Amino acid sequence: MRPISRAVLRPYVCQTCRHGIGAGRRRFASQADSPDLYDVVCVGGGPAGLGLMAALRASPITSKLRVALIETQDLTKAQAWNLEPTQYSNRVSSLTPSSVAFLRQIGAYDHLDVDRVQDYQDMQVWDGQTGSRISFDWSMETSPFEDPRAVATMTENANLVRALLRRIAQSGDENLSLFSNSTVASIETGSDLKPEGPDLSAWPILSIKPTGPGESTPKRIAARLLVGADGINSPVRSFADISTHGWDYGRHGIVATLALGDLDIPPFPASKRTAYQRFLPALGGPIALLPLPNNNATLVWSTTPENAAYLKSLSTPSFLAMVNAAFRLDMTDLSYMMGMSSSSDISHQDELTWRTKHTVLPSQIPPPATAVQEGTVASFPLRFRHAAQYVSPRVALVGDAAHVIHPLAGQGLNLGLADVASLSKTIQYAVSHGMDVGDLLTLERYSSERYLPNAKIGGACDLLHKMYTVPGEGPVAWARSLGLGVVDRLPFVKSFLMKNAEGY
Incomplete structure (x- = not known):
């Protein structure tokens, strides 16, 4: 896990004192160098990532949070997906x-x-x-x-993805950014760039660039909470230095x-x-x-x-x-x-x-x-993977980024949606109680709810596979x-x- 010394100490130092402590330090960053600030940034536009965005936008408690989603595929095509009534996708x-x-x-x-x-x-x-x-x-x-x-x-996965995108669109554009056809070029821990405002020294800073041809300057955004819904080879999990165990x-x-x-x-x-x-x-x-x-x-x-x-x-x-x-x-x-x-x-x-x-x-x-x-x-x-932990300072993992199980019980997507339901409720609780949504103590609520149930079902599927082979x-x-x-x-x-x- 990433070093957490500053992340642990920060909640116990008031913002005014924090700026007073750092007043003697010379600051060279310009306003143009400062990243855009978001409350929740989700990497991955599959059912888990889109489900989290839809849940946050649907709740009156979290609908005003500034949120962003980053997806390498074209979300406009996913929203316009359509097949003949007699044809069905094989991803169901x-x-x-x-x-x-x-x-x-x-x-x-x-x-x-x-x-x-x-x-x-x-x-x-x-x-x-x-x-x-x-x-x-x-x-x-x-x-x-x-x-x-x-x-x-x-249901076909494409049908579900389209429904989630339509629900997100229905919530309006305010405080919402969808980075479609975009990839995360890098993730790094921020520094305290601004004399006024939040201390970014433990915030993940993402550089986002388009996946299409042509060169453009990567856009930089900072996440109070970074959510990895980016699959089995999760870059967010790598950034958080969270290990996994498992086998093919x-x-x-x-x-x-x-x-x-x-x-x-x-x-x-x-x-x-x-x-x-x-x-x-x-x-x-x-x-x-x-x-x-x-x-x-x-x-x-x-x-x-x-x-x-x-x-x-x-x-x-x-x-x-x-x-x-x-x-x-x-x-x-x-x-x-x-x-x-x-x-x-x-x-x-x-x-x-x-x-x-x-x-x-x-x-x-x-x-x-x-x-x-x-x-x-x-x-x-077919693979089995389970992350050593689901949370790190200002980072949470959901879906395949946290766990991949044998498909014999058809539980993979359901576990991911259960993760999203739990994490969205955790964020709602934090907002309604004036807590920092990215703080490790806040995120432990989500981790304690989901780690053992996921391990139990993943282990049961693994045991069934071994018994029946x-x-x-x-x-x-x-x-x-x-x-x-x-x-x-x-x-x-x-x-x-x-x-x-x-x-x-």
Whole structure:
């Protein structure tokens, strides 16, 4: 962490005395050298960074703070994002009810395109090795006469980003600066430049320059509080000298947007939607199919880099056959099909058809995938990272800058939004009580609220990944099968797990 001696002493020395102490020092800085002063500066214009800006602008307590956001991408393009109604992005997130409640509270949910949003009320999870299964829904806590309660809500990240930008725009331009198409050239600790006004000796000073062609003088701004929402390789975290621990999983996540066929048995009620996840220990991780509107779905398949490369190399019919096989066939058949040559005389679809006839299918299989949206098949490496701390003098980290977890539980974005909700409340508390929003004692409130919950969920996802990548029928498989079956038969335990996952 950055040295904090002056930052700790400063709150206990009044401003008049502070200037008296430094009166004998010669000052060479001109007014032109002085940076623009902001109360809160956020680096990163993803859902976490934009969520913080929207939350601060939505609260009457913090709406008058001078705030800025810096983003390397073009925010005007993000605000104008639009796809055909039948097309869906492959960057999709599952929002828990607590995340939806936060978005409603700050007025952002009203700006979502709800025709592109899909609730699901049930999630079926099972072990491809042992066949043990568990289902997640809220039926144990709702009346049979009520509409089924949503387990989560699926939305494209671009839809969420656009909604947050529209909510921020709705708040007006006063005391707001959005540095789009801009990058942070440097961050340094300031000096006491002004004879009058705040002591900047512990404030982060940012030099901002456009990302486009041409030369321009970097703009300098000072942050009473600097927020890093700038991802896994966070420059803000580096400036604060905050270390991280973690590892790469040696796995890749395959994503794609799929069209689905009809279920053999229509759901009841007709509006009910189900998400599916099957653990495939022999192939390196789980496969999940999460519903989108109009009988579409997003695929997330965690597997080895070799399998990921193989899947991406397949033709569309072969890729669809492998996806359908992953929810239907046993581990031996799947391992064989994963090694088939693309030039084989027997196609993947023929192999799937033949093997399905000789397989006892699980009762909870999803409808078959019938088409892949062009250009949506992609992959990304899976990692675990956790910052040693979330705060430093005048610095706070949120989202992926603070933690990156395995995606098997779909909690990454939700943890980031929970960080933003907590930090915005911390800032509101500081403003309403006359506190310095960037002081370390102020920020500890946020850190104490979020560090352990994030570590708990990240650790649970890491443990699940390790348990469900052990192939074979050994003691680990027996233990996880027993545990899954026991939890499924104890509604109060299952309810406890769901509430923890959803942030209640």
